[in-house]
Amino acid sequence: MAKALILMADSVGIGAAPDANDFGDVGANTLAHLLAEYHEKTGDKLSLPNLSRMGLIDACEAAGKEPCIIANRQTPISAWGYAKEISTGKDTPSGHWEMAGVPVLFDWGYFPKTVPTFPQELIDELIKRADLPGILGNCHASGTTILEQLGEEHIITGKPICYTSADSIFQIAAHEEHFGLDKLLKLCEITRELVDEYNIGRVIARPFLGESKDDFARTGNRRDYSVLPPSPTVLDKLSDAGTHVISIGKIADIYAHQGINEKHKAPGLMNLLAKTKQVFKEAKDNSLIFTNLVDFDEKFGHRRDAVGYAKALAQFDDYLPEILDELNEGDLLIITADHGCDPTWPGTEHTREYVPCLAYTKDMQPIALGQRETFADMGQTLAQWFDISKLNYGEGFAEQIKAK
Structure with a gap:
């Protein structure tokens, strides 16, 4: 039996979804807008020949109803389309779970934009159970901005930085050395238990290094603590049927490690792609390899860096033939996304968009x-x-x- 590979290009949305008005996202289009911004700021058109061969540009123009400014466009050799989301949110778990056959048809819990944002009883219990001197943050914030604002105070006081966003999420940033990675992960485990009653989708550990606001940087030891999907996903069903399901990147965390037989981590886009190629090449038949390419969302979408996003897509495009060369007869490649994160859109949150639905097998x-x-x-x-x-x-x- 053949193998399959999913490349989840995190946040590469391709046009406002039919219900975008419910989310304030009418007009958003992550891919088309970052291509236009790249062209405007650099004077060049981005070249994505391999992703266009997979149908990404055709899918974007069909979904978003606006042209993509691109060089070296190729005719698709794949099956290409665009998918809308029926889950209630535009968050990471909802997109991943729905793609795996389990849409989120309930409402997540969210923290208000008031300051402080977290319920006092929740923070009191967290401080007590984790034996903390207190917390910093307690607000909605950008992960990079809050490190600049509070990272030095965190090192001095030993208080972890706790913050949230428009997603159903509780994030904790702490210094890997001064606070300790193991201590941070234990703190997140305690937090995961405490936020269950608030129906919060994820707790995320955000470890970082550096000694001042000028050089603080997140490390590759991020960990997501997700609730279980409400019913078995295709990963569970495949694993139960004997398919070997392999997670690369944060996939295992997103599915609460259910339906996963083997896990690999790698820091950064190119390392994730190289690890994917290696694992796919070494995997036996009847395997599913599932990779999340988080940098598009985390490093560029949320930071509203359209030019950086475009350059990362070009790196992905350049590497894609390395992966295509590993496909044998009967192997399946799916390229998709979990939501949008338009770097030209107001704010720093995800955007409600169609996602690419691209599938390729040799000689199709x-x-x-x-x-x-x-x-x-x-x-x-x-x-x-x-x-x-x-x-x-x-x-x-x-x-x-x-x-055929």
């Missing part, structure tokens, strides 16, 4: 998949590809890909 006939009614169409396609029972959500397109 290219096909336009059109609009997919849910991200779960991709999970259903995986179920068909590996010949397991049908998922509750999604319409698969495996037979369209296989048709």
